[in-house]
Amino acid sequence: MYAIESIGICKYFGNLKANDDITIQIESGTVHAICGENGAGKSTLMNVLYGLYRPTAGSVRIKGKDVILNSPKDAINLGVGMVHQHFMLINNLTVAENIVLGQETGTPLYFDRKQAIKNVEELCEQYNLMVDPTAKIEDITVGMQQRVEILKALYRGVDILILDEPTAVLAPSEITELFENIKMLVSTGKTVIIITHKLDEVLEISDKISVLRLGKLIGTVDTKSVTESELTKMMIGREVLLGGSERLDTKKETEVFLAKDVKLSRDGRKLLNGVNITVKSGEIVGIAGVDGNGQSEFIEVISGSEKKYDGEVIINNKNIKSMSIREMKENSMGFIPEDRQQEGLVLDFPVNYNLVLGKHYLPPFAKSHFLNFEEINKFSEKNVKDFDIRVPSIDAPASTLSGGNQQKVILARETADDPKFVIAAQPTRGLDVGAIEYVHNFLVESRNNNQGILLISFELDELLSLCDRIYVMHKGEIAGHQNKEDFDLDTIGKMMLGLKGGLDG
Amino acid sequence: MISIRAIILMSISTAVPLLFASLGGLISEKSGVTNIGIEGMIIFGAFCGMVGSYYTGSAVVGVILAMIGGGLLALIHAFIAITCGGAQAVSATGITLFSAGFTSYGLRLMFDRAGNSDTVANLPTTEIFRNIPVIGNYLANYSPLVYLSFIVAFGVWYLFKYTPLGTRIHTVGENPKVAETLGIDVWRLRYICVVVSGVLAGLGGAYLSLGQMNLFQENMSAGRGYLALAAVILGRWKPGGVIISCFFFSVFDALQLQLQVVDFYGLSPTILAAIPYVVCLLVLAFSFGKSKGPASNGKPYMKKNN
């Protein structure tokens, strides 16, 4: 018995075939993974199954019946729920409100919020997924929000749950928890479709795997019968090697970054509580930690957008406290922000404009206050070629690029003038393995090039394979520190959860 | 002596068109569609109200026509802003220009003259209150639309505080994508909100031509739509705040007139007239926190399922 089937689904956006004749049948009570590069069409297919997109051709079959989904409402009514890649939550509403939204408790004239809270509490109890129903979304962690999303689907009584890249923003412990939840759901007879770029996860959780490439179905396989490298090959047509290229010996003699006792509070909450970190040239230093432990705030401080901190931040021998962001960048610093679309790019600007963002006023891009388009274009063409950025043309808006290519634009820009110090915040979030490989190689090459890199990531694997040293951040403090020789997954994992036991550096 | 009573009496009746219009504006903006075309919808409502009353002799028909008129105009705005995904400020500007011109033109066609219409039947006063002691006479002198505006104010406050619909509107304005994934029809809800905002602005217009007066005068909205818009922002997109802001403007306007009465430090009436606006700027400058509107306000949402 199939829970849900995509029968010859095609979805075209103009000339782009995001989905091209995709037939996937998903068995009831299993976990089915969908894999593929960025832009392979995974989200699109899921959106079709959820009634958000109307397929150009083909049909959706749910529990054996052909259905026409006019809107998610139809899908919800047929027992399909979806947790989107980008969370679909209203930040200034409470958890309970978010969960019941669209199926509110009470009467049309009275939204019974008490009842909603009670229902949510019961639901939490039932599935053992704990959240505070009265908290506002903006006040809870990403992991919590993830849980709210799942509860939202469960509240609607779904028996087919689609999870689009649910682990991209989770800490390892949260991922473990999520997987337990998934297993629990499946054991109660529900069907789960999961999209993730992390192949180890795929292999761990799923029963079957379907691979998409360029909008086409490459194949559906039993998880037991494949290996990670086979899967990679299916996805991108070749093997990849994560962890960066060969590491050369570097001198590590100049200190390019120093954070001394950095403290930050907002609205009376202590967010950073005395952070001490150093980075030397020629090394990649990682900050590990569960999301929400002060990493974002620390990034804001050291990248110059938060000035109301105590303590000292020294970059390339200059105290940044009184420096503008522009001065910091002129002081040989590169910054790859967490959120490439909101913080890294001006999406409506063309690619060439984005490639010089922040350097647009410097020669040769500007001459006596006028932009020099010739130089800008020359520079852009070169980088598009060097970084293999796939763009229709350098005049195309950045919004038309895939996530991986958007990330490459930022990498190219932020490292164009070989800065001595680079902050890389979540540089591979949401990227496919091919793109991740690229970023990893790039970071290691920069390191080999004697640049100092501060890498903030939730991906422990990534940190372990790339870093020379790792600091672990917990509740706004450095909970511990390890050198490459001593790296120990277990200890670091413990430190991330605030359990003592790590060696102090 | 400044007459507090005068300030109260006057500020109540001058707040009415602002209340209707700004509550309408609030609903529209909460759903994510900006509406700086309120001014046009008010004048159109005032005109339609007069037309209805003129041809049927019934002010009630006039009021209904005013609501329909405002609603229809809003429907155009909704079509452009929602279905076509057009720039909302542009559409609203068009609406305002169009109705100013159209109503003036219509007036000339109907009465073969400019300025004002013939007098028409207007709404009666609210005699049921007449026998209440002390304040009965004051209450009775107000048009029923005054009380309707209070009811609407309460209703809008209740809508957003207590009803599922209010929360859905909030959702649609904050993040339409979320709403859509929950099976809420974003477009339909936005259409409803925009049209309701037009209906309310039309009521505000009807108050001008049929509640307060008994005729239509060209440009009788006299900038109230913009003031209503300001009230929405000053009230930080919260029903209570918006209601208070409307009274803020009407009270300070009444106050400046009373200051003329007492010849306040011999200040020129021209300067006194600026008081409400200066105070508003001061409030904005010294109030704490930032005033942010609905996150997706003004952004067109292209439906995915099509």
Place this chain on the structure above:
Amino acid sequence: GGNESSTSTETETETTEEKVVIGFVTDTGGLGDQAFNDAVHSGLLKATEEFNYELKIIESKEIGDYADNMRTLLNEGASVIVVAGAPFADSVSQVAAEYPDKYFLSFDSEVDGMDNVSSTLSKEQEAAYVLGAFAGLVSETGIAGYVAGVESPLQERAINGFKAGFLSTRPDGKVIDIYAGTYNDVGKGKEIASTLYDQGADYVATFAGACNLGVFQAATEAGEGKYALGAALGQFDKNPEKIIASQVKTIDLAVYNALAEFSKGEFSSGIVVRGIKEGGVDILYNPDAELVGSIASEEVLNKVEEIRQQVIDGKIDIPETREELEALN
């Protein structure tokens, strides 16, 4: 002061079909302003019908357009340009110089020393004074209200005239005057008047363009014993039961007379300042004599007439500014 009147004969091409075109450029208030534009318009309608003229009107949007609007009408064949409003002074002198063989009738704006321009000014304060005196005599509460438009010397003249007149017959009384700050917000006019009635005024005079309509509406709602005093051409049709008397400015007549003269081939240039004596302004009572009689006794009306005569005879010094008014008391 008045000028010698120079006469000239019509020189228009008198082809049988073609009518003489009279061009009227309104000020920015436009038609329907319930004030001088409407008054001029009414005189023009009468004259054009009677003398078989063709009337062409441009409603101005901005003061900066006045001159161009006059030129447009002249280019369309207008022989006479009629304008109303103080801001026309400059543009009339300018255009009149460009078109020396065309004629210009200018009301409320002062254009001196041009052979083809006749400008008519009014002593609004005289009518206001008499109206104030009347209000003082009939007021029971001793409080009168006055709704003014936008602050300006003309408005000040009229207010102060009204106040002085009121105080002359009611020394212990009080006039509350409020500027609406606009000439075209009927709603505001109404609210202000309602406030004034509520503050004890039983007569509210109004001199604020279209706001007047709101004042008249307020009078009805204020109920028994509350009355309004109009302006323009009397405005009694706007509320026959409540407008007892008005300060009128008979521009309509002036327009008509000038065009009547013109039809006979005459034209008087120069400045004419018209007060009550010249029939330029006056107090006018509601045509419903019974209504007026029920409020003002014979005695009162006689007293008003007496004061009016004194004004005509120049025996009363009517204050034009606030300072002059204060100096009076």
Place this chain on the structure above:
Amino acid sequence: MDKVKKLINDIKTPLLSIFFSFLVGATLIIFSGKNPIEAYAALFRGAFGSPAALSQTLNKSISLIFTGLAVSIAYQCKSLNIGGEGQLVFGAFGASLAGIFIKGLPAVIHIIVVLAVGFAFGAIWALIPAILKIKKDVNTVISTIMMNYVSFSVVSFMINTFFKASKSDFVTMEQVLDTARLPYIQFSTFRINSGLVLAIIAAIVLYIFLNKTVSGYEINAVGLNPVSSNISGINYKKNVLISLLISGGLAGLAGATDLMGSMGKLYDGYNPGYGFDGIPIALLAKGNPIVIIFTSLLFSVLRVGSITMQTSVGVSRTIVDAMQGVIILFIAAEYIIVLVVEAIKKKKAGDKL
């Protein structure tokens, strides 16, 4: 060649919008029992029919270009400046002061000084909304609306209290000195105010500023994504401030050129409405300064031509106001136009088969 195609593509929608609005207008005209063709003929005759008419149309567009540019630059930085009118009035006031009280300068210098003062006064009036936006994130819509009212009151008060020139009922300031008047360029009845040249230069300069300079780049970046811009070292506050001050200054120039070109003296109650017209003019041009020259012209054609339409055909010019609204509605609803164009294309394709 490509550029021409792009241009045609860019102006297709506006042209069709104008066409449709004329259709709507025609319907309204028919309602009044008049012949729309005659009416439109008169409209165009009034706007272009004679050298005098044409010069009137061109002269009318001067202030409109300036206010359109004013709205446009603020909009690039995502602030809607509804306060153009207040800034215009304040700018005219400043220009008037400079035109009256700065004496003894040669005309060219005096004109430049007066323009500069007009610009500065307009900019000053935009400063408060700018500061409120930067410091308090106050929506410019509300602050500029308030500043309009305050401007009218303050300028009126100043004129009445300190700078009243005459005792007449028409309260004005002194006439500005002759050296501060913008000269006319005249060939017989063709009389163009030199302000037009200034307006066109302003449009070109603004175009270059926005598209070719570092500041223009930054203003655009901040308008499109303030967060990314800030992180890339582009100062959000500085750019909001700059764009609003230039916006106010341009509106101030609208007032200054109007004063120096047409009346020569500032009068009490001056608020010609150009500031508000600037909004549709800029939006219609999608903020492109060069296109603004043409949308301004369109508005002045309608304004000037409508007078003749009224006097010679008897169709009330209020209909033109309604039509302006309709043009803008069609522009906003580009979608419909696209649908229509596509329908036509399809039909053509069908015919071919």
